[in-house]
Amino acid sequence: EVQLVETGGSLVQPGKSLKLTCATSGFTFSNAWMHWVRQSPEKQLEWVAQIKAKSNNYATYYAESVKGRFTISRDDSKSSVYLQMNSLKEEDTAIYYCTWGITTPVDYWGQGVMVTVSS
Amino acid sequence: QITLTQQAESLWVSPGEKVSITCRASQSLLYTDGKHYLSWYQQRPGQTTKALIYHASIRTDGVPTRFIGSGSGTEFTLSIEDVQPEDIALYYCLQTLKKPYTFGAGTKLELK
Numbered sequence: 001e002v003q004l005v006e007t008g009g010s011l012v013q014p015g016k017s018l019k020l021t022c023a024t025s026g027f028t029f030s031n032a033w034m035h036w037v038r039q040s041p042e043k044q045l046e047w048v049a050q051i052k053a054k055s056n057n058y059a060t061y062y063a064e065s066v067k068g069r070f071t072i073s074r075d076d077s078k079s080s081v082y083l084q085m086n087s088l089k090e091e092d093t094a095i096y097y098c099t100w101g102i103t104t105p106v107d108y109w110g111q112g113v114m115v116t117v118s119s
Numbered sequence: 120q121i122t123l124t125q126q127a128e129s130l131w132v133s134p135g136e137k138v139s140i141t142c143r144a145s146q147s148l149l150y151t152d153g154k155h156y157l158s159w160y161q162q163r164p165g166q167t168t169k170a171l172i173y174h175a176s177i178r179t180d181g182v183p184t185r186f187i188g189s190g191s192g193t194e195f196t197l198s199i200e201d202v203q204p205e206d207i208a209l210y211y212c213l214q215t216l217k218k219p220y221t222f223g224a225g226t227k228l229e230l231k
Binding site: 043044045046047050061063064097101103104105106107108109110111 | 158160167168169170173174177179209211213215218219220221222224225
């Protein structure tokens with residue numbers, strides 16, 4: 001059974017940093033292309049970032065709204081993917097989901113973790 | 120970037136009825152492999168988001184046959200026949216033809 005479990009969400013002040021972790025199981029993580037997707041309080045979904053596998057040189061891609069501030073990374077030995085979020089803004093407030101898929105990039109979703117950016 | 124428009128914010132339906140949710144793309148989602156890179160997702164409170172349809176019309180494993188995806192080019196529809204109480208949820212379309220991948224704004228299915 002595929003499982004994706006996000007942790008690390010918190011209330012943080014604008015300008016601060018936070019790192020999210022997604023622990024996975026149930027599939028061959030080392031071959032997987034992983035994604036982060038977020039959902040605003042208004043329920044709008046936004047694709048945030050992707051990291052490909054070692055065979056693809058761990059290539060990364062970002063939404064324009066987070067480029068230069070967020071960094072996606074992975075540890076294949078731990079079957080985990082991370083999202084380092086720096087210079088956080090109030091508009092980054094959202095539920096963050098880790099996703100993976102075969103037929104689409106987001107066949108499987110975690111339960112999500114809440115990030116609130118507020119002073 | 121490709122914009123997806125789900126015009127209906129909410130749709131009201133009675134159990135047993137048929138309902139259709141539309142999604143319009145700002146450009147064709149047809150790739151050179153002949154497939155449309157449009158998929159549909161269901162969000163129910165307290166549950167993980169569920170993939171329903173991919174390549175516009177193919178049901179994901181385990182999805183009931185009452186969920187039907189159709190459309191081509193820029194116009195797509197998710198139809199639910201014989202709506203069940205457990206189908207009350209938020210529904211989103213997603214394009215994965217080009218990055219950044221983009222979602223529609225979502226359609227909330229509610230009971231009359």
